[in-house]
Amino acid sequence: MSADPITEPSMLPQQDPIDLLIAFEEASEVPIRPEYFEGMGIVPPQADQEHNHEAAELYFQLRSAAIRLAGIGNGYRAGPRGGRTTALFVPDFYVLHRWPSELDESYRKAHKGWYSAELLALVGEVTSSNHETDTGPKYRTYAAAGVPVYVLLHRQEGKAYAYSDPVQEEDPAKAHYATKVEVELGHPLPLPEPYPKLDTAFLTEEQPEK
Numbered sequence: 001m002s003a004d005p006i007t008e009p010s011m012l013p014q015q016d017p018i019d020l021l022i023a024f025e026e027a028s029e030v031p032i033r034p035e036y037f038e039g040m041g042i043v044p045p046q047a048d049q050e051h052n053h054e055a056a057e058l059y060f061q062l063r064s065a066a067i068r069l070a071g072i073g074n075g076y077r078a079g080p081r082g083g084r085t086t087a088l089f090v091p092d093f094y095v096l097h098r099w100p101s102e103l104d105e106s107y108r109k110a111h112k113g114w115y116s117a118e119l120l121a122l123v124g125e126v127t128s129s130n131h132e133t134d135t136g137p138k139y140r141t142y143a144a145a146g147v148p149v150y151v152l153l154h155r156q157e158g159k160a161y162a163y164s165d166p167v168q169e170e171d172p173a174k175a176h177y178a179t180k181v182e183v184e185l186g187h188p189l190p191l192p193e194p195y196p197k198l199d200t201a202f203l204t205e206e207q208p209e210k
Contacts, residue, residue, distance in 0.1 A: 055124070076094075078145040104119060153185075
């Protein structure tokens with residue numbers, strides 16, 4: 001039995017996506033960190049050792065190049081201040097424009113653990129089994145949020161990408177990056193200034209013995 005679709009405008013208040021993700025976390029029997037893109041709550045697959053190793057290596061390269069505001073682990077919110085949340089995401093690694101101020105920390109507290117996406121200078125993702133999310137909703141969301149650089153290590157394609165110069169459209173679904181640099185895994189990936197080239201040679205080497 002299926003219900004008829006509701007075609008009349010709903011008179012119920014819409015749930016804030018932050019509260020929606022909290023409900024996902026509370027309902028899960030295993031630790032998760034869900035995200036929200038383009039009106040959809042997304043639960044990423046559990047990251048494996050290979051994924052985490054590769055993300056950590058790229059983060060380490062940034063820190064080794066004196067990019068001191070490179071980090072991992074924080075969640076970020078996109079949306080107008082005082083307005084509805086449009087996206088919630090946890091990049092595999094990132095670089096901040098600045099160290100969070102007291103105002104930024106107040107923002108995080110008010111939004112239940114999510115910093116403002118305005119802090120982000122660069123985001124990076126390593127694809128998992130749901131790699132279409134990284135090349136579709138996340139790509140458009142990062143561009144719509146004005147994140148200057150998006151680094152994508154696409155394990156399924158065997159390529160690495162550096163997107164820059166975000167173009168924010170009136171329709172967020174049309175947001176995109178004007179500049180794309182693409183290399184085969186194993187080759188250095190050039191990034192815009194002031195970032196170093198990212199060495200991807202480790203991705204073509206044999207993994208350490210167990």
